[in-house]
Amino acid sequence: MPADGPRVTHVGGPTALVEFDGLRVLTDPTFDAPGRRYAFGWGTGSRKTAGPAVAPADLPALDAVLLSHDHHADNLDDAGRALLPSAGVVLTTVPGARRLGGNAVGLAPGATAALPNGWEVTATPARHGPPLSRPVVGEVVGFALRRAGADRVALWISGDTVPHRALSRFAARARVDVALLHLGAVRFGLTGPVRYTMTGREAVELCGLLRPRVVVPVHHEGWSHFRERREAVERAFERAPAAVGSALRWLPPGRPVEL
Template sequence: MHADVRLTHVGGPTVLIEVAGWRLLTDPTFDPAGRTYAFGWGTSSRKLAGPAVAADALGPVDAVLLTHDHHGDNLDEAGRRLLPAAGAVVTTVPGARRLGGGATGLAPWASTTLEGRGRPSIEVTATPCRHGPPLSRPIVGDVVGFALRWEGQRHGALWISGDTVLYGGVRQVAGRVKVGLAVLHLGGVRFPVTGPVRYTMTARDAVTLLGEVRPHTVVPVHYEGWKHFQQPRPVIEREFAAAPRDVRDRIRWLPIGTPTDLET
């Protein structure tokens, strides 16, 4: 039996994933617009847009897939308040220690399984990320992506890239995971204090990575709603328009706040 998936892009990195009775939430960010958040080492950003779906309208959440807990554009105060009510929280190993409360920490390529009565089990595998230039991990902290596998996927796993630059670790996904649906964190993040250094993928990086991973469908996220994004949607669209056809034909922009059915 095929199990298609419904995605709702709430805004930023926050996506509600509904499949086969499961409701999974990525990187909960539900604070209103206007606040400036410090990210450490002199970096900060202002939130420009609030969530398209309010936290109290979200409904029950079976699991939170948290790529990292220590940046306010991936977990803010309102998002943090949602965690105790979630059935499970899966994140990085250091993040699980910080959060406590039974959160599950995964190192890259480690896995855990979500199980629920009357629903197919979902295998969650952490995938590598590096949230900045070489040797930046001690400063920017650990981040992971997630590959989700369940029975009935037609094209392959659902992969959430997490906040990462293009480097050898994330490129391992191409050889280790057959990806059906890729939720790709973009935005080409830079900060004035660190000049030209990038902290997430540019659209050009994404084209390179997608040519290797070759997912059936690609959903861009985490490119809007914050001042530190250097590549909003129009910039990304121009780069994708110049990409090889077998890449650009896979891109699917989701209307923010609107549930959208996709194949996996």
């Protein structure tokens, strides 16, 4: 495996195992079996429709879990929560770390934490809904992973977010190699057309600022509240400028892919 590129295994939903030279991290752990319906608060909820492609018992020892937020089960379900104590550290939002306790550490956007073997992670801005929705949907962060002191971000994980000004500012100045984007165009009947994660079209616009070498969509399948699936994302990237459209990469569930 090249030292400058990650090996990524898409487990399902937002969950991915990311392995760099000397580092293993897991994103947003979701390992419950399909079939159950989960309440997200304020009358919203979703049913899990697909199980994980990798079992928790088959994971390697984890240096860190990068948890965009702890309060929605499509980003942290019961089985995912059970494995958190086995990780070296759980990096998440500041209120999320207070709720989780134990080995959880909260990062506000812009804050950086050291990881083993010369790596570091910086929290990046995310907003999980329209303006003024934060009191309802809660805090979310993304993560920029890089070698300590490096200018280029080796891997950026968007977290559950819609486009907003702080995210655009980050994208315009960041130098990102691989981007894991939480898509799905999440909507709920209760709140009508309001979206809580990016569409494929919005992802294309964001990548026009980011200019990543590789774009990996996650968080677009496996739950009933995801309203935009792979086909719609593909259409959006097919219409994109070549430099953006050619970066799209789909990962087969459960199989490690070097990027």
